[in-house]
Amino acid sequence: MKKKILSLLMVAALAVTGLTACGGKDNKSGSDSDVKIAMITDSGDITDMSFNQTTYEAADKFGKDHDIDFKYYKPTENSDEARIASFQNAVADGYNVIVVPGYLFAPMIVNVADTNPDVKIIALDVSEFDITDAAEKANKKDYKMPSNVCCFTYSEELAGYMAGYAVVKEGYTKLGFLGGVAVPAVIRYGYGYIQGANAAAVELKKTADVQINYVYGGAFAGDPAITAVMDTWYKGGTEIVFACGGGIYTSACEAAKAANGKVVGVDTDQSGVIKDSYGVDDLCVTSAMKGLAATVTATLQGVLDGKWDSDYAGKFSNLGLVSGDDPSLNYVQLPTETWQMKNFSVDDYKALVAAMYNGDVKVSNDTENAPTTEIKVEYFDNIK
Known part of the structure; x- marks a missing residue:
């Protein structure tokens, strides 16, 4: 049933349009929620008409729809250090749910997740192999995925x-x-x-x-x-x-x-x-x-609904076909x-x-x- 709900969200999320092109946009809100959402771009930007843009638009729309603060951060360069710096800036600004798109974020996750247990990280297209490889390169043996991280890959x-x-x-x-x-x-x-x-x-x-x-x-x-x-x-x-x-x-x-x-x-x-x-x-x-927008929308909704611990904490999920009758749900x-x-x-x-x-x-x-x-x-x- 959960897959069905996630898939239904996908239909709406894939229809997202409306890009705001200016950097560092901040949606101010009067929400009473403790949740503040940030996104960090990978080597591209939010106008790439692909991975970053789709992720950005979904998170931005979710923030607007739920009256929640949202802001995106673009690293100063394509490096682990710059991505870590963007994460630290987001945390310093009070953002506690951070969405990151792409395998390049694995080293950042390994570096910052344990020391920021109150910050939830939603990682798209980051696999268990990516995390394990990053941990080995960081000399962190027997590294286990922290409960404040969830990773999604796609078929x-x-x-x-x-x-x-x-x-x-x-x-x-x-x-x-x-x-x-x-x-x-x-x-x-x-x-x-x-x-x-x-x-x-x-x-x-x-x-x-x-x-x-x-x-x-x-x-x-x-x-x-x-x-x-x-x-x-x-x-x-x-x-x-x-x-x-x-x-x-x-x-x-x-x-x-x-x-x-x-x-x-x-x-x-x-x-x-x-x-x-x-x-x-x-x-x-x-x-x-692939349903990037749907994943962002469903997972952020799960955060608001208090389902992080049961549905997402420390998990790797691979998403593909969930319906043989209605392709739009996949x-x-x-x-x-x-x-x-x-x-x-x-x-x-x-x-x-x-x-x-x-x-x-x-x-x-x-x-x-x-x-x-x-x-x-x-x-x-x-x-x-």
Whole structure:
């Protein structure tokens, strides 16, 4: 029942819009609540149209809806020390529930959680491996997750599979995958994408036709070097690229627009922002999404409802499929409200989700070994 409630919250949370772009925004309130919410950005910022922005918007909206103070902090640089400093600044300012997005926060958590037991930390996309690795590097043997921390990861391989399957069923045969940095979440997206494309090609008996170029940019932002590689791909026949990793989608979009190609968005439904930014209605065909906003909303509600100790304290949770009947309730999905595909319909998508939920379709989450495929996949060295 709890999963159902969390999932229902996801539907509302995924609809969040309305970004306030100025740094360090502070929602002042007259709330009697002792809760004060802060968010710290990772290497990006709250206008990245991806991970940070989605997290920020969800926490900001929650604060406004519940008359609770909210403020975000942007570290002065991309370093553990800067993230720790932002945490300490937030605590000094009185914020006692802090939301952090991404694996980069694992060292910060290991450094500050034990010494700030009254501050709750909600960590998105931070795995048990990330925490253990950070603890080992900090020479903290036998480190145990403190009760004031909860960590969430997602079954990105499922969303990636859906996207790969969908675009091949739609008719695309020359695919690309552009990952940001080869971290587990990005790898799961990519390997899931390959598995889905391969499955669709097998069903269509087009394994000889479907090909995938696969590369990591080495950064979570687009730049001229990455755009140049994408230009080469599109000019060489690539039709659609799954751009996976923060702002790196800009490089894929620039190259795609110039060559009349297409992209697949990531984490959130990026079709709207890509349309607004590049002036092409159908540049983004679909997006492999995960429920970041829903997780933030549900967990913050749990804090207010006094459910931290029972539901979240010291726990690692992996979120994926919770419904085979209603894809919109799942923590990994494709957006249906902005559906642009014609050959692969919403009903086809629902049938795929049902098969995945029931176990008829199995997707590997192995990040160490590339999937075995019948289609051709060409792996390239990191761009940067």
